[in-house]
Amino acid sequence: MIRSLLIANRGEIACRVIRTARALGIRTVAVYSDADAKALHVRQADEAVHIGPSPARESYLRGDRITEAARATGAEAIHPGYGFLSENADFAQAVIDAGLVWVGPKPHSIRAMGLKDAAKKLMMEAGVPTTPGYLGEDQSPERLQVEADVIGYPVLIKAVAGGGGKGMRQVSRAEGFPDALQSCRREAASSFGDDRVLLEKYILSPRHVEVQVFGDSHGEVVHLFERDCSLQRRHQKVIEEAPAPGMDAATREAVCGAAVKAARAVDYQGAGTIEFIADASEGLRADRIWFMEMNTRLQVEHPVTEEITGVDLVEWQLRVASGEPLPKRQEELSINGWAMEARLYAEDPTSGFLPSIGTLEIYREQTDVREDAGVSEGDTISPFYDPMIAKLIAHADTRAEAIEKLSNACHATDIYPVKTNAAFLRRALDHDDFRAGRIDTGFIGRNADTLIPPPEPRETVVHDAITTLAAFELEGRSFSSNGAQPFAVPSGEPWRDLTGFRANRPPNRTIRVMHGGLVYERELKDRWRDRFPIFVKPVADGFVIWDDAQNFLFTPVRHDGTASGTAADGAILSPMPGRIIAVEVAAGDRVAKGQRLVTLEAMKMEHSLVAPFDGTVAELDATAGAQVSEGKLLARVEREG
Numbered sequence: 001m002i003r004s005l006l007i008a009n010r011g012e013i014a015c016r017v018i019r020t021a022r023a024l025g026i027r028t029v030a031v032y033s034d035a036d037a038k039a040l041h042v043r044q045a046d047e048a049v050h051i052g053p054s055p056a057r058e059s060y061l062r063g064d065r066i067t068e069a070a071r072a073t074g075a076e077a078i079h080p081g082y083g084f085l086s087e088n089a090d091f092a093q094a095v096i097d098a099g100l101v102w103v104g105p106k107p108h109s110i111r112a113m114g115l116k117d118a119a120k121k122l123m124m125e126a127g128v129p130t131t132p133g134y135l136g137e138d139q140s141p142e143r144l145q146v147e148a149d150v151i152g153y154p155v156l157i158k159a160v161a162g163g164g165g166k167g168m169r170q171v172s173r174a175e176g177f178p179d180a181l182q183s184c185r186r187e188a189a190s191s192f193g194d195d196r197v198l199l200e201k202y203i204l205s206p207r208h209v210e211v212q213v214f215g216d217s218h219g220e221v222v223h224l225f226e227r228d229c230s231l232q233r234r235h236q237k238v239i240e241e242a243p244a245p246g247m248d249a250a251t252r253e254a255v256c257g258a259a260v261k262a263a264r265a266v267d268y269q270g271a272g273t274i275e276f277i278a279d280a281s282e283g284l285r286a287d288r289i290w291f292m293e294m295n296t297r298l299q300v301e302h303p304v305t306e307e308i309t310g311v312d313l314v315e316w317q318l319r320v321a322s323g324e325p326l327p328k329r330q331e332e333l334s335i336n337g338w339a340m341e342a343r344l345y346a347e348d349p350t351s352g353f354l355p356s357i358g359t360l361e362i363y364r365e366q367t368d369v370r371e372d373a374g375v376s377e378g379d380t381i382s383p384f385y386d387p388m389i390a391k392l393i394a395h396a397d398t399r400a401e402a403i404e405k406l407s408n409a410c411h412a413t414d415i416y417p418v419k420t421n422a423a424f425l426r427r428a429l430d431h432d433d434f435r436a437g438r439i440d441t442g443f444i445g446r447n448a449d450t451l452i453p454p455p456e457p458r459e460t461v462v463h464d465a466i467t468t469l470a471a472f473e474l475e476g477r478s479f480s481s482n483g484a485q486p487f488a489v490p491s492g493e494p495w496r497d498l499t500g501f502r503a504n505r506p507p508n509r510t511i512r513v514m515h516g517g518l519v520y521e522r523e524l525k526d527r528w529r530d531r532f533p534i535f536v537k538p539v540a541d542g543f544v545i546w547d548d549a550q551n552f553l554f555t556p557v558r559h560d561g562t563a564s565g566t567a568a569d570g571a572i573l574s575p576m577p578g579r580i581i582a583v584e585v586a587a588g589d590r591v592a593k594g595q596r597l598v599t600l601e602a603m604k605m606e607h608s609l610v611a612p613f614d615g616t617v618a619e620l621d622a623t624a625g626a627q628v629s630e631g632k633l634l635a636r637v638e639r640e641g
Contacts, residue, residue, distance in 0.1 A: 001322045002026055002077045002101060006070045007041070009081030010060060011374030012388060013298075014041035017079050020314040029073045031066055033059035035382045040375055047073055054384045060084045063091040067098045077101035077321060079314075083386070086297040089114065103321040105215075105270045105296045112266040113294040117160045117198045123291045126265035128258050131277060131290040133200035141181060147199055148177050154202035157181055159188035159195075165235025166191045170202055205281040206441045208232065209244050209289065211259035212305045212313075215268040216320045222330045223256040224305050224313075231428060233353070233444045239428060240301035241340040242308050245399060245437035246284050254286035262294060271298045271317050280440055300343070300391070303372060307339035307395040338402040339395045342410060342429070346387040348419035350455035355387045356419035358577025358629045362537055362544075364414040369394045369405055380627055381418055383579070383601075389420065399437070403429050413549040416537055417577055417629040422549030423453040453550060457515060461547045465554040466511045466522045468536055468543060472556075512557035519557055539631055553631050570618070570637035572597055572609050574628045581606065587620040591637060598622045598634050615639045 005021050006029040007014045018028045030045035035054035042048045049069040052059035063085055070078055078095050080086035089110040095102045113119045117135045124130050134147035148155045159167025167188035169180040185195040212224040228244035229237045259274035273295040279288040302313050346356045363377040373390035394405035410426035428451050512521045537544040542555040582599040591611040598609045619636040
């Protein structure tokens, strides 16, 4: 068995590999960039090595630095995780040439499946069913147009070297083919340095079904059944499950058998996934499921397979890489129950799913489901990498029970100030069609209007904010306690009888709060609505309330009509998590209305924060390069006169 292992990756997958390695008594070495110096995977590993600046091309994609780190730390093997260099045959060969153990398939297997056209030809020769299409060498626009006409529309143009949804275009009619081809080639050349394409018949009701395969160095290959990854947004998987809904025993045997045949055709070792496209217009049928591509690595969604089989796939990877035979034979593997995974991302569905960066000031980890995370409370979501926070995985006896567990976990996801897709995930899980198994890759696109939650708080949430503020004032709390722990507003008669706020203050039944620049005003009755306790987080100048995993920041509005901590009294707050890229003033400077004070970079855009009126910079708490959270007080301008 390998005794020491370097993980050439970061985040959730690095933590996942470290967990299994530790259980096997293997010493672990992490690598990290500038942005990840204090990351969770660095803290968990036995040793960590800095490999470069924050951009991936200068760190995690530098194979030479990674192999040097392995040599320097005495690591015997390198595990690539997924993404980055995991399917780079040249890197795999460099690891082997350096005398290290490569925890993955042989380089020639990676190359064989690396180009879509070559892989498809190889599968056809091996007797694996493939989608009707064109793989020819003649790449002239005229020949491609003719072949598309023969295949019949709709047709799919795919970059030969593509992946991740890039270099892919659907064409509905012949007259749209030339422009789509040109656009696809341009994107393929930019993304992959290769503008060659192939053509495939576009499936109108497609299901994405994939099979987990595993091979060893002794010639054995097994499958660990199928997964359904049909819930996708822009060709990126969102929710995955195993087994696939609607898969009968005969179809499963045919598809999984084809996957094993595909793996054997490339002399496969280690963990891999054979991806199929299914025409589900008449349900899943063996004669309507075709090979699409092979991923020569561990998949993000591998935990659902682990949950239904009881197998640790990372352990299998390490044992196979050490030369051991597969731990189980095919007949020893079986399906137990149902598993489902949701990818929790730091992104805002209400803003076009733009990434949301910043510090996780609040992150309540799950206890009722498996949570594979790459961060913990207090860590930062940076703009440099994939914004995944964690994977939530539920396992139960039935599909309905697994959905319920996962839906509840999404609902209980309380994170601040970073925005997440948790509410979006829950809405997808609760959709009638999803629960009935009526899914295909167009599910999210068709139902986007109902799946994306509204950005504004519901009336019940506004009411909670109003009653929370009243409770605060009764107790004499202020809102300057940034960093205080969340608490539940207490219930009981004193909190429901609004006969006065605090000493030396006249009774007042009208309460005002602000959210997102809008002021909400409500008049409370003598008896408050019984909605306590409310999970509340005090932050600078306000408080946060969660509603179905969405966080809403509320700011009190004073009785003179101005908002505490808003531009009305000169306070300049960060409108969203981001990075300060410029500070234009100093404390004590005189400024004019509209003058730029601070420039914030967030969601790949620059935002100028300006003076609300003529005055003097009375407070300044902003430093260029600093990451700030939503609602952070950056400056305060004192009005002239």
